[in-house]
Amino acid sequence: MDWKNKRVLVTGAGGFIGSNLVEALVLRGAKVTCFLRYKASGDKGALDFLAPEVRESLTITSGDLADPATAAALVEGQQVVFHLAALVGIPYSYIHPIEVVRTNTLGTAYLLEACRNRGIERIVCFSTSEVYGTALYAPIDEDHPLQAQSPYAASKIGSDQIALSFFRSFGVPACIVRPFNTFGPRQSSRAVIPTIITQALKGGAVRLGAVSPTRDLCYVGDTAEGVIRMCEVPESVGEVINIGTGSEISIGALAERIFAILGRKPEIITDEKRLRPEKSEVMRLIADGRKAQRLLGWAPRTSLDEGLSRTIDWIRANPGFFKVEDYHV
Template identity: 55%
Template sequence: MDWTDRKVLVTGAGGFVGSHLTEHLAGLGADVRAFVRYNSRNDPGLLRLLPNERRERVQVVMGDLKDADAVRSAVRDVDVVFHLGSLIAIPYSYIHPRETVETNVLGALNVFEAARDAGVGKVVHTSTSEVYGTARYVPIDENHPLQGQSPYSASKIGADKVAESFYRSFDVPIATIRPFNTYGPRQSARAVIPTIIVQALTQEKVVLGATHTTRDYTFVDDLVRAFVLVAESPRTVGETVNVGSNYEISIGAVAETVASLIGKEIKVVTDSGRLRPEKSEVERLWCDNARARDLLGWSPAVPLNDGLSRTIAWFREHLDLYGPGHYVT
């Protein structure tokens, strides 16, 4: 697909993955409309870190996903919608489950209704591996049962099902991309890899929650490439596609790897305040990415150690943006 001057909307564009996707699409020559949650500071989030030549191709539109009129206005006249906007912090969802559900489910509904009424050519809806909960079998394929082990994961299951219903009920061309854990430059300190890196660079100990749990990590550039391939492929309409590395590693082992790459000995300390409620903890995630390979010809190009090295290098240069002693929910 030639993306030159193609009109696209990215919701959640000011976030970690959204900003990288927006930057990439602008680099492909697309006419990008970036939907960012309104704030009185006129702060576009991580879009402020984009190179000038990419940022100039981006039209920032502020609003709230829960506002159907704002969403409808943002969707108007676009060819492709990438719906990434949501409240993604799991600890925050324990504190404010209603806000999480309203933003993630009602926000998705507003996007899909607007896309249906505007006749958008393709909607790429973003799910999460958290919808699977603790693996009942590994690797996890798209047929794995969905388990709402946190208000956040429950809200994303709801949004995924609304997406499915709009495809089945109204023939809206929706594809669902289901990333496993993503990491890379610009990620928030609420995520575990930035938490490890920032602490390891600035102090002698790393304070974490559970370290025995396993995750499947994908470098953000690989995920962005998958987003574009999902949008381009007619075979993905009505489908859900896992995106992950097909490799699991414990959080404790990630901390050891980061310390080794930095060249520093660290002590890993468990903070009970960072632990999820016992029945809510997702013990194991390991992605079966066979469908992505089949439908998209996609496979991860960046090995974990290479991606961690690139991420560490970025954080070294941007430590002023992070507070190593502050736990971000």
Template identity: 50%
Template sequence: MSTNKKILITGADGFIGSHLTEELIRQGYDVRAFIYYNSFNSWGWLDQSTSEIKQSLDVFAGDIRDPHGVKEAMKGCTHVLNLAALIAIPYSYHSPDTYVDTNIKGTLNVVQAARELGIEKVVHTSTSEVYGTAQFVPIDENHPLQGQSPYSATKIAADQMALSFYRSFDTPLSIIRPFNTYGPRQSARAVIPTIIGQLAVGNTTIKLGAISPTRDFNYVKDTVNGFISVMNSEKSIGEVINIGSNYEVSIGETAEMIADIMNVDLTIETDEQRLRPDKSEVERLWAANQKAKDLLGWVPSYGGKDGFRRGLEETIEWFTNPQNLASYKTDVYNI
């Protein structure tokens, strides 16, 4: 496919960002990967990409908190997909300041530069955490926003910052709001890799936080396709769009399903340090995804119970590969 789009992906070194970067290159797009500068010259998960993908990459090492670097990275680009963010909820309890700088100021840097450079389209990444515990289900885009953690509060602010530029300056912008994405490369601080990782090293008793909350898990391939659909849609400008599977499942049921696929008899122990403060725990998430279907024609390929099981099987296959598992410290709780 030939395209005149030049796409900057911030957070390209992360879990979703690396999958998105690779898929866009496979589809023939010209991609610049904005990665977090570090002295190891690590490209994060992109270090594991094939040599063909690496050769096609234009890598920019910088920091989303630095307005000059962000603008420099965006020069010559037509589209910006902003995935750079701090996302670990427990870490936001003791270092909220870094979340304000990265999530809110980082977003401001992107939309400010987009306005000044005349970028054709910005896709800003939100999260289902902005909804807090469901007040009604399934959760559509009109559901109230509730900052139940410092992380969630900064993402609400980032979304509003982005939308304010659309409303104030007509900056062509869309907000994609993925529900809980899972799949290969996800951080071990997330629940599905935590379960798989503990079982993969031979534990049958695993440590988890609360197991009654429900989530709407979204396989990473579906999330990536959601990003590409939003980027390419004229109808998405000025809109907030949920990307979710429309299937609700509890953490406990998820653990049982993973144990079943891995053929393990499972015992779950509650680990106090993994519990969120009561009023901060999001008890229920279940996505309405009709808007994505209507506006973008996006439908999850891994929806429903069968789709979830298929996504888990692919995720388990990746995590149980010894080479991949070696990247994780399965015996250490990662906030």
């Protein structure tokens, strides 16, 4: 696919992965429209931290995706859609489960209907490895059973199935990208890696939830490349494809890895309010990435230590991006 002057809509563009994807698309010459959840403050999220020449090339709009008129207007005139918009906090989904389902599942349905009516060339819908729940076997391939261990995971399972149903029922050229645990610059302190780094840089003890669960950590630049390949490869239409490294590390070992890079040895304290309910905690996630390699020709290039070092450098350079004192749900 030639991205030069391609009209591309990115929903959830103000988020961590969204902003990195927007940046990669602009560098390829695409004309990018960014959709953000409405905020009265005018805050553009992570887009505010892009280089000025990238920001100036963007068309930015906001609203509520769980409104069919908004979805229809967004898609008008676009050729490709990357759909990332979602309420992504698992702890947030414990507090506001109905809002999470409304935004994530119903919002996706409205956007797909708009794409169906306007002949979009491709829509890439973002899923999450959380839909698999704790691994029943490892590594986790795309045929692994789906297990909703949080309202957030359930909302994303619903979103995925609606997207696949639109492909099978109406021929909408939809595909599902299922990233495992992406990390890197511009990730909020809701995520575990920025949580560890910001607390360790501040000094004193580092407060975490459970440290025994394992995660498959993929650098955001690699994730963005895999997502873009989903649009470039015709065989991805109607498919679900994992994006992950095939390696896992426990949260405790991850913290020690970060401490070693920082040259610090803070105490780790278990913070009860950061613990998930017992049956909701996903204990093990590790991707089987062979389908991405086979269909997309994609594999991660950035090592964990290199990605962590880049992330630490960015956090040091942008301390105003984070509120270290707060626990974000």
